[in-house]
Amino acid sequence: MLHRLTLPAGTQNGKEAMAAVLRSVHAANAARHPVELVVADHGGGIQFLIDCPLVLRSLLLVHLLDSFPGAKLERVDDDLLRSANNRKMQCVLLRPDLDFEYLRRDSDRYDPMTAVLSLLKQNRSSSSHARIAIRLRPAHDRRYRWAKRSQYVSDGRCVSKMLQVKLVRGLVHHQRSFRWLSAILARCFVFGGSATPQKESKVYDCLFETQLTIQVETQAPGSADAQERVSDIVGGFSLFGSNDNRWAVAAVGNERPVGHAGLLSPEEIALMWHPVDDAVQVAKLHRLESVEVEPPITLPSAGRHSRLTPLGRTAYRKDSRLVGLPIETLRRHVYVTGKTGVGKSSLMLSMMTANMRDNYGVALIDPHGDLYLDAVAQTPKRRTNDLILFDPGSNQQLVPFNPLDVSGGIDRGRIADGVLSAFVKVFGLDAASAPRLLHIFRNALYTLVEQPEATLIGINRLLTDAQYRKTAVARVTNPAVREFWHGEFGRWHERDRAQFLASLQNKLGAFLSNRQLQLVLGQPKSGFNLRHVMDDGGILLCNLSKGRLGEDSANLLGALLLSSLQLAGESRADIPEAERRDFICYVDELQNYSTTALATSLSEARKYRAPLFVLANQYREQLAPELRSAIVGNCGSLVTFQVGSEDAPFWSRHFGGSVTPEGLMTMPKFHAVANILIDGMPSGPMTIKTLPPPKAIAEKVKKLKRQALRQFARPRAELEEKTDALFR
Known part of the structure; x- marks a missing residue:
């Protein structure tokens, strides 16, 4: 079964973690099932692949995900590593010179895998593709015995140094006749070797029988480009050699050669095949598009709650459950943050659409106008009489x-x-x-x-x-x-x-x-009474487009509206709490309108059930310090899209160690990390993918606008006459 291992940005200590995984596989794989580790230049990027039998899949999955938090191990087509009929393959099989001596096991100041990955990605010809395959399985006991004999002969004294070298190589030869002949001759010509190797010797480590193959596919047989790529990658593997042991070419062919496997320790293999750190700058290296954090077992569901405001779907492996907010959670407010163009407005539109469909009262303060138009298009036809369109930049009728x-x-x-x-x-x-x-x-x-x-x-x-x-x-x-x-x-x-x-x-x-x-x-x-809008469950959509009003004028109108909404909500103290209808206020680009009273309103609005805020802005420094503290302290649900380098460390600490700053800075569009309230308690962070909003119908928008203006707007000439009278 072929699987692709993908890791998010921020991976660290990949060599040590991979060595630990290999040791666990060695201990649990008593049946010596083969496992193949592949690094392939495929699909326009460099991918890490693992080919393992079904019986080892769960074991690998558990240990890899434990060692690399946020990793993704997914099944891919087994044909991915098979050569097409019209393509030729050039292969080289490498093996270590000596089984009992260590190759390079650690990196000093740089990761030697950087050079190999750089050579692997050099796709100068679009017709060739390269990959490195490491096939391994736990070493048989007889291989340990022959390795110990080889070390005994290597440490002893011999009448001829050349003869001693040939005897050592004969003892590790893949043909049994050579091994036995070398063992007999060694008894005659080698003396003084230690019958018991030192405990720190490689032969006392857990070892894998390993075949390392370099393969380059090309459409043209005998292509010079394919030969050059093979030679470059073989040369790159010299970095993994040590003073005592080096790589040697065991076989070359147009098909995958079959040769004697060398013995390698987990540290040696891990140095050649491990998820590299972020410091390794290799183009086309395939990483996860976003951090993936496991959601809680129980999420708010339609069975437990009559009406849910959707945030999106969980984005964790194959888990794609709907994540929604019941009204009890909305009463504790929602804060949405992230860079421009990452999906904040789309999320708010999806939430508003559900609220309008469920007969909630809704208000929107939009500084751009696009979200306003989309919200008008999503208004249900049956709620036409509830709709108030406040568009002060209009040249016709005005509210x-x-x-x-x-x-x-x-x-x-x-x-x-x-x-x-x-x-x-x-x-x-x-x-x-x-x-x-x-x-x-x-x-x-x-x-x-x-x-x-x-x-x-x-x-x-x-x-x-x-x-x-x-x-x-x-x-x-x-x-x-x-x-x-x-x-x-x-x-x-x-x-x-x-x-x-x-x-x-x-x-x-x-x-x-x-x-x-x-x-x-x-x-x-x-033209409208905010208290009546709240009590009757109206829909107030405000288009404060800076392009038509000017930035300062739009900000003033937004601040006045927000302040009036807060006062109207607090005025509901004169009716019993059970009779207070929930009213949800969406504010985009919050920093333009946030007054000092908003921090207080976040803690008190829940009592009056209005306005229940869904607030959005781009980064924390846009807000006053007291408002920043009020948002973190009083907003029950937090949704963080891709953020900048200044905000990423703060939100990483807020969400916990499972969400790294690098993961937040590389979050793809329409993906976010959310921490919501479930039964009054924080759920913990989870990754979500927002829902696409439904399509709008242009004819429907025209009818809605016409009806809303007929009810609440006044002709411009009438307004001009009354306004001019104030200046006389």
């Missing part, structure tokens, strides 16, 4: 959004704080760098939320129009806010006041002068 709208019953002060945190995120400010600016802005927002039909567009008027400010302050019920305007603000000199307000006006003007933001944020009533 207004007023973050200062208090009609939802949320505390006015909380609304003002949420808006402030969004602007602080976008401005990049803190209390230490701009205390006075934040002080003025906070009191302005506290004042604005108490005005009838207040919008963010009116904040500039509040700061510059004294008569309007006087009227607005008269409506304020908070005595501290009134005291600020009447006392502190009123005592400032006009010159100082202008200077203090200039910085805030400049920052606000950069956003509020954007025409699209004016139309969206300048309406007294929002």
